[in-house]
Amino acid sequence: MLVQEPNSIPLAGATDVLVHWPAHLDAHAKTYLDLSGLDDLRHISWNQEALTLGARTTYWDVIQDEQCHQEFPLLQHAARQVGAVQIQSRGTWAGNIVNASPAADGVPVLMAYDAVVVLQSTAGTEEVPLNEFYMGYKQMRRRTDQLVVAIRLPRRSYAVQVFEKVGARRAQAITKVGLAMTRSSVGWRVVASAVAPTIRRCPSVERLLEQDAPVCSPDDLAEAFATDTQPIDDIRSTSAYRARVLARVAFHALQSQAPGRS
Amino acid sequence: MRRLEGISKLSGRERYVDDLPCDGALWGMTVRSPSPRGRIRSIEFGPGVEWSQFVVVDHRDIPGPNEVFLIERDQPVLASDYVRHMHEPILLIAHEDRAMCRAAVKQIRIIIDEQPAALDYRVLPASDQVQRGQDNVLKTLKIEKGDVEHALAEAAHVVEGVYETGAQEHIYIENQGMLAWVEQGVVVTQGSMQCPYYVVNALKHALARDESQVRVIQAPTGGGFGGKEDYPSHLALHAALLALKANRPVKMIYDRSEDMAATTKRHPAQVRHRTGFDASGKLVAQAIDVVMDGGAYVTLSPVVLSRGIIHAAGPYACDNVRIAGRAMLTNAVPFGAFRGFGAPQTLFALERHMDVCAETLGIDPIDLRRMNLIRDGQETATGQVINDGADRERVLDLATKHIELPERREQHATFNITHPFLRRGIGLAMFFHGAGFTGSGEVALQSRVRVAGLKDGRIEVLASSTEMGQGTLTVFTKIAAERLGIDPSQVLIATPDTARVPNSGPTVASRTSMVVGRLVERACDALLEQAGLSRDARGERVQQAIRAWHVAHPNAQLSSEATYERPPGVQWDDNTYRGDAYGTYAWAAYAAEVEVDLRTFTARVIDFVAVQDVGKVLHETLARGQIQGGVVQAIGWALLEECVWERGGMKNCQLTNYIIPTSDDVPPIRVYWMQTPYAHGAQGAKGIGELPMDGPGPAIANAIANAIGVEANVLPLTPERLMQMMDGAHV
Secondary structure: OOOOOOOOEEEOOOHHHHHOOOOOHHHHHOOEEEOOOOHHHOOEEEOOOEEEEEOOOEHHHHHOOHHHHHHOHHHHHHHHOOOOHHHHHHOEHHHHHHHOOOOOOHHHHHHHOOOEEEEEEOOEEEEEEHHHOEEEOOEEOOOOOOEEEEEEEEOOOEEEEEEEEEEOOOOOOOEEEEEEEEEEOOEEEEEEEOOOOOOEEOHHHHHHHHOOOOOOOOHHHHHHHHHHOOOOOOOOOOHHHHHHHHHHHHHHHHHHHOOOOO | OOOOOHHHHHOOOOOOHHHOOOOOOEEEEEEEOOOOOEEEEEEEEOOOOOHHHOEEEOHHHOOOOOOOOOOOOOOOOOOOOEEOOOOOEEEEEEEOOHHHHHHHHOOEEEEEEEOOOOOOOOOOOOHHHOOOOOOOEEEEEEEEEOOHHHHHHHOOEEEEEEEEEOOOOOOOOOOOEEEEEEEOOEEEEEEOOOOHHHHHHHHHHHHOOOHHHEEEEEOOOOOOOOOOOOHHHHHHHHHHHHHHHHOOOEEEEOOHHHHHHHOOOOOOEEEEEEEEEOOOOOEEEEEEEEEEEEEOOOOOHHHHHHHHHHHOOOOEOOOOEEEEEEEEEOOOOOOOOOOOOOHHHHHHHHHHHHHHHHHHHOOOHHHHHHHHEOOOOOEOOOOOEOOOOOOHHHHHHHHHHHOOHHHHHHHHHHHHHHOOOEEEEEEEEEEEEEOOOOOOHHHHHOOEEEEEEOOOOOEEEEOOOOOOOOOHHHHHHHHHHHHHOOOHHHEEEOOOEOOOOOOOOOOOOOOHHHHHHHHHHHHHHHHHHHOOOOOOOOOHHHHHHHHHHHHHOOOOOEEEEEEOOOOOOOOEEOOOOEEOOOOOEEEEEEEEEEEEEOOOOEEEEEEEEEEEEOEOOOOHHHHHHHHHHHHHHHHHHHHHOOOOEEOOEEOOOOOOOOOOOOHHHOOOEEEEEEOOOOOOOHHHEOOOOOHHHHOHHHHHHHHHHHHHOOOOOEOOOOHHHHHHHHOOOOO
16 A cells, blocks of 8 residues: 555554644645554564564553563653553554654654664565664655564663653653663663754763763763754753753763762 | 532533534634734735635624724724734634635735834833834833832832743633524624623624623633633624624634634733831832733733732731832733732732842741731721731741741751752742722622522522632522522522623622622522511521412512622722722732752642631632642743743644643642631632632742742743753852
């Protein structure tokens, strides 16, 4: 169907599309591909190396899964921060990825866990690391004939796992600044949200942490974050706030997760 | 007693205006100004729309004067050739299909020759921004007593401060909505509203009809907070104009975005204080300047300013007071009534300033307040002698006691030097709120309530006071039932339908329980006499007498009315602003404990105590709900709710970007009563509805200042603003 209708939009949850439906009249003329009948796409599967989430797996599915909680606790932390239960029970991880909001809550933790996006088309299967999936604001490495069918997360043991969401209130808020951090055998992963056109890793910060540089105050992180991000002023916050808070949240998270770094 | 309509609201069975059946109705929508100020050059109907299928109304379709009847008549129903604010209504269109109507609105282009807009009420306008008088001043008011300048010159200490508060959206849960149709020559409108007779007056005036040719019915209303005081007059006029032209019923329901963009909000305000104290900390002079943003038309701004300045000097005794108030015309969407009606703005300034003064003087802020609290026999700023027997000092003491002020201050001192990024603080505000219309307003209203005895012995209360979530139905039922000693099930409350109910005045100003409730009692007393009973008759005897009256008077109606009478001794002079500004005041002290997160500059209220003397509490659950709801609304105003402006219009008109508190942002709100009865309120009640909006703002700001040492003199204290305030300070 995606080949026949290359501009059609696959729906998995539709929690973003439907909220704007009454106001966005231009959305009414588009073609949508409803995936809600494809039960094979809704699963949480484990093998030796990886956890795989289906394209229709919801936040709620993960919240309820004990093994996810054990091995990938940030998935639950993030899922609990998405809207309220109504959205959590409809919204999907894959939908969060392809909706490509720079303020998404699911994407940063997936990226901090080195998630891989599994794309399928009539031509075959392609795998793209989530870290390389975004090319610009709402620009993705997904051909119009490809469907995201799964998300794969490698199983590792983590020494540090952090997810911080700063919204305008304690619940049901869109992220103003977000941060996901992990440290495993493959090193540090630092992912920032709502401070760039896409959710992205912060290589300068990761380098700084890999080098075990002393971090005695938020200022010691701020410069590296400034290299990695381009926060803006918008209706929800200011670039100055985003930049400062990102460094402060990261600093205090490091202090509590890995004390003695200072 | 249970809330009468509680189950139908909880279970979703209540039918609001959008749920009402209306056969053959067209959907009506509004075409609005894309510009804050300018001349309408042209209106272009775009291609691709079958315009012949639409009913289109413009200013030429208005039978009477193109004026929305309110304090002044400067606001047009539909802009004719000139617009003064963004989203000002220009055209109305109607169609059977809602989606087609919505799409068509977007195909109409309004071309404006723009003129310079006045968008900052705090600065005087440039000459090309002047649109009213010499300086865009909508209204000035002044209160003066004693010799302020002399007292300031003699004072041991003079403390100055500037305080600002922002606009606030009502966010009633139900958006504005109205139905209109014509029935045997009578224009009928039915919808969500607080004041059915305001709508009647607006329809009469602009439609050039007499009262018998218009009828207004209140539909169950999902919240108002002042937002449905004057605005429903506009919507009723719009719907009625479309219905008259289409010769069919018309339904207009705003979606949330349109509601937030186009309807009124709380007036932004800036207040300057210059305050003199003697060496002991006694107040000797208060010089207060109040400036409010009125927006593009007069609307209710003069009365909002009036209530604002009357409350500006607070519940303190001071011999020398000068309060100057000014409402400015700007090209913002007009600001309007909002719970508290000007008092929250001036009381924020005053009570934040009292903490600033205390710090300057080196006196504990609680002691400074206690020392200056008005005592029975002393005068307010307008010269009103307070003599109500209320123990104001005890109100203050209870608040400090319940918030455990000394203990928590000690705990915070340790907490704040040990926690890596959280800081705690505690703050308090002492305040008052005048109940009912200001000055001679209640006399001018001449409110009336009718009580009827029905054939079956039940009682019906007829008034135009509306239920909008605050509990009017339940409270009126309780008042009438207790007055007559009958079971509440024997009391009916008539739907506010102007074809049936007398004008008991608008449902505003914390006046319904106190003023109108008292009229319910008096009408009940009069009914007893009508039925041939003595005034102390109660219970089954009353119902028997009513049934007997109907047997003796077949086909007649047994009913009696009460009309407002000014309580003895109350005097007010509108010219000098001297005298008894309100029949009575509620007194309160609120205390907040906050926690500021230095990672994110976010302040959170973690405990809250509300102590108040509101006279007799008529229904404890509803009253507590009023207080807690008001506190939540004020927490939003203080910390979260920021209108982002673009050309005088609200830019963040979605609930994802305009942030109101969720239950998780709200602390336990502990409510305590003192109940000094008021002789002229129902059962001794004073007003309650607006009071809780006044205190939380300053209490929270004081607590934040206490926690992190910033000058928290501007609301809302969003994280972005707190970060700016903390800049320079190393925390």
